[in-house]
Amino acid sequence: MSSQQHQQQHTSDVLTAYGWDADRSTEFTPYSGHGLIPGRIARVDRSLCEVVTADGIVRAGHGGGELPCTGDWAVLEIPDDGREPFVAALLERRTTLIRSASSGRSEGQVLAVNVDLVGAVVPLDVVPDLGRLERLLTLAWESGARPLVVLTKADLAADADELRRDVEAVAMGVDVVLVSAHTGEGLDVLDAYTAGQTVALIGTSGAGKSTLTNALAGAEVTSVQEVRGDGKGRHTTTWRELVPLPNGGVLVDTPGMRGVGMYDVGEGLDRTFADIDALTGDCRFVDCTHTSEPGCAVLAAIESGDLPQRRLDSYRKLLKEARWIASREDHRIRAERAREWKLIHKEMRRSPSPKK
Known part of the structure; x- marks a missing residue:
């Protein structure tokens, strides 16, 4: 095996855990041999990105062209003269999860890209807001990804099965999974849905997204805070980042959304x-x-x-x-x-x- 083939195999083995496939490899072919490497953007923090590469996490700058987002596959240039690595290009986005900007401006806010499955997380410690769920499902369908409804905190609902039937009545054509991170109920079912998939969890603060992320990851990868006394959740995740799962999936834990604005839906x-x-x-x-x-x-x-x-x-x-x-x-x-x-x-x- 040549050194170039060995490098390609090494890249494929490492990035496959983050969703790299044969089609992505083909897309990257025009950049091969020009000192550029592929990577997946795990987090965007102002003018810097954390990019997962075959050799580890790289902090890279970006500027000009389309702004990178969590989930993007990037073409990364790492100069050999000590300058900061930077994102030279982005590979094609297969799906885009977007809502209207919370400020009320006409621009859309991209929440995640290249997602296979969008989990609308709805807690059962209160009666589900069906109108809000319809908003979440509209965003999920519009993204091009497959929607899934995840009913969390099933152990806190006296009538979980009845609430599930209410949700199924409005979630047409969408599977509904009943889970409890506390008792473990339904986690095996959800694990099967997320295996080998890039999954974005969306919902309000306090819905149980961070707890669910930790349960699926099998470790505490994101902090969890108690719901406030008025029943509203505290913001736990304040940015979007990729979390690799033991089942070969990748999870995007998004911040809780107070508003779910429609955008080109x-x-x-x-x-x-x-x-x-x-x-x-x-x-x-x-x-x-x-x-x-x-x-x-x-x-x-x-x-x-x-x-x-x-x-x-x-x-x-x-x-x-x-x-x-x-x-x-x-x-x-x-x-x-x-x-x-x-x-x-x-x-x-x-x-x-x-x-x-």
């Missing part, structure tokens, strides 16, 4: 509300808004009791929010183009006129 909304989407095909009017039109199949389902009013209200709310974000995005793009043209015209006026 057309297909995700249709998948989450598949029951409403199916009914719209029977409406008399193609552009039916399901508010007061005659022959509306959605309103008929409400009348008959086949569709809960809460479900339709939630759909309307998320749709309105998504459209508002889209309009803000269009306005921002138009404003940016106007600024660009203004600068171009300004430069043209400064340029000397050609002599006749």
Whole structure:
């Protein structure tokens, strides 16, 4: 085996634990032989990244182009003149988990990329907020990854099975797993789902994501804090980072989300509300808004009791929010183009006129 083949084998063996595969190896081929190495971004801290490479963790700078995110596969340059390593390029993102920025701006906030499975974590120590779950599922579907609902703290619920049925009624086409990190219930089932997968856990603070991460990792890899006296969770994880699991999976533990804003979620909304989407095909009017039109199949389902009013209200709310974000995005793009043209015209006026 040549030294280059040995290096490639070493790279593959180490990075496979983080999701490296034959397709990624093919993507990296154009960069081979140019002093560049592949790695997976485990954490982003302002202008620096922690990148998992075949030879260990490397802290690297980044700048210009697309901002790196936890889960990205990076093309890393490590100069031999003592300069800081830096991310030269990013390989193609297969999936992107994104929500609207918490500030209310039109830009999206990328939570994780190249994720295979998105676990919407819902605690059962309180009655599940089905509207919030629908938000989480919409983000998960839109990412391109496979959604999964993880009901935690099952040992603290007197009627866990009944709560699970309530959740299954809105989590259409999505598996629901009941777990308790305290008793170990359901952890073997969840372990089977996460084996060999890159998994992102999303949910509110106090939902049990950090406890679940430690249970799946078989070690305390992230700190855990008690839920506050008012029932709200404290933020335990304050950044996103990759955690390798014994089953060959990789877990992204994300910070608790107080707000779950919609961002470009057309297909995700249709998948989450598949029951409403199916009914719209029977409406008399193609552009039916399901508010007061005659022959509306959605309103008929409400009348008959086949569709809960809460479900339709939630759909309307998320749709309105998504459209508002889209309009803000269009306005921002138009404003940016106007600024660009203004600068171009300004430069043209400064340029000397050609002599006749």
